[in-house]
Amino acid sequence: MLYHQFDGIDIPRLGLGTWQLKGDDAYRITSKALELGYRHIDTAAVYKNEEEVGRAIRESGVARDEIFLTTKLWYEKIGEKTSIDAMKKSLDRLGTDNVDLVLNHWPVPEMEIGAQVTPLAEIQEQGLSRLVGVSNYTQNQLLTAVTECPVRLANIQCEYHPNLDQDPVLKTARGFDMLFTSYSPIGQGEVLSNPAIERLAEWNKRTPAQIVLRWHLQQANVAAIPRTSSEDHLKSNFEIFDFELSAEDMKTVYGLIKPDGRMIDPDWAPQWDTGVAA
Numbered sequence: 345m346l347y348h349q350f351d352g353i354d355i356p357r358l359g360l361g362t363w364q365l366k367g368d369d370a371y372r373i374t375s376k377a378l379e380l381g382y383r384h385i386d387t388a389a390v391y392k393n394e395e396e397v398g399r400a401i402r403e404s405g406v407a408r409d410e411i412f413l414t415t416k417l418w419y420e421k422i423g424e425k426t427s428i429d430a431m432k433k434s435l436d437r438l439g440t441d442n443v444d445l446v447l448n449h450w451p452v453p454e455m456e457i458g459a460q461v462t463p464l465a466e467i468q469e470q471g472l473s474r475l476v477g478v479s480n481y482t483q484n485q486l487l488t489a490v491t492e493c494p495v496r497l498a499n500i501q502c503e504y505h506p507n508l509d510q511d512p513v514l515k516t517a518r519g520f521d522m523l524f525t526s527y528s529p530i531g532q533g534e535v536l537s538n539p540a541i542e543r544l545a546e547w548n549k550r551t552p553a554q555i556v557l558r559w560h561l562q563q564a565n566v567a568a569i570p571r572t573s574s575e576d577h578l579k580s581n582f583e584i585f586d587f588e589l590s591a592e593d594m595k596t597v598y599g600l601i602k603p604d605g606r607m608i609d610p611d612w613a614p615q616w617d618t619g620v621a622a
């Protein structure tokens with residue numbers, strides 16, 4: 345495993361994403377992931393699977409302090425008092441006293457960034473989460489958040505895969521030595537059929553997903569949290585620590601950026617950074 349260290353805490357740079365895994369699937373895949381060696385699990389209040397994820401962790405036989413658990417507060421719940429309430433409800437559902445990381449899931453439209461991130465400090469001070477961070481913030485929003493949050497932000501989680509340029513946010517995160525977590529890291533499966541990725545997979549004797557996940561991990565400060573409902577994919581997605589992409593291979597994957605590569609763009613999204621590809 346590769347780790348990013350933040351304030352003395354080791355964050356595994358490959359984790360399991362659990363969006364859209366519901367009920368028995370969420371329990372089954374989280375359990376299997378822990379059995380295979382995954383130690384970083386990503387959930388959110390809005391995924392409606394915190395109970396199953398929490399139960400899988402408790403019943404796994406893996407010590408809680410060996411697992412890096414992230415959850416997220418839904419943007420409509422963020423506020424001076426409401427963030428703490430939302431955090432406590434997540435902990436109840438997860439059946440744990442604290443998580444390792446909590447994120448503001450989205451910037452709240454029409455709320456000052458300082459007001460959105462200040463409650464994260466209280467969450468951390470109360471010991472409800474060891475680290476705090478944000479998700480889906482733009483470069484400017486992140487800069488403001490870092491400046492105005494009374495505690496250090498450890499992480500930003502954003503969409504990132506070979507079709508999407510995230511240079512502005514990545515550079516900013518690195519500047520504060522934050523971890524940048526790539527969500528939809530394999531483009532929800534879509535980038536895997538790109539002929540260039542298929543060629544690299546054939547050449548390196550790896551699967552297309554392994555090529556793309558390895559590309560993430562060979563970038564400074566970057567983690568990836570692929571999601572799958574297949575136990576075979578779960579296993580092969582984790583087998584990426586025994587090979588390296590060459591500089592040439594990395595360049596090939598960087599070359600797949602598209603100006604319209606973004607996949608997740610709901611109504612409440614901010615005005616995104618354009619990046620170099622736009």
Ligand SMILES: NC(=O)c1ccc[n+]([C@@H]2O[C@H](COP(=O)([O-])OP(=O)(O)OC[C@H]3O[C@@H](n4cnc5c(N)ncnc54)[C@H](OP(=O)(O)O)[C@@H]3O)[C@@H](O)[C@H]2O)c1
Nearest residue numbers: 361362363527528529530531532533553570571572573577
């Ligand atoms: N912060 C946010 O706003 C936000 C937004 C979106 C996602 N996320 C987080 O990021 C995680 C990952 O993103 P995502 O779920 O959007 O998409 P993703 O991980 O990029 O892709 C998931 C898709 O890829 C397929 N897949 C996985 N491994 C594969 C393999 N080895 N070969 C072929 N296909 C494979 C899966 O199908 P199978 O089930 O068939 O394997 C699934 O359809 C989420 O689960 C969530 O935890 C966060």
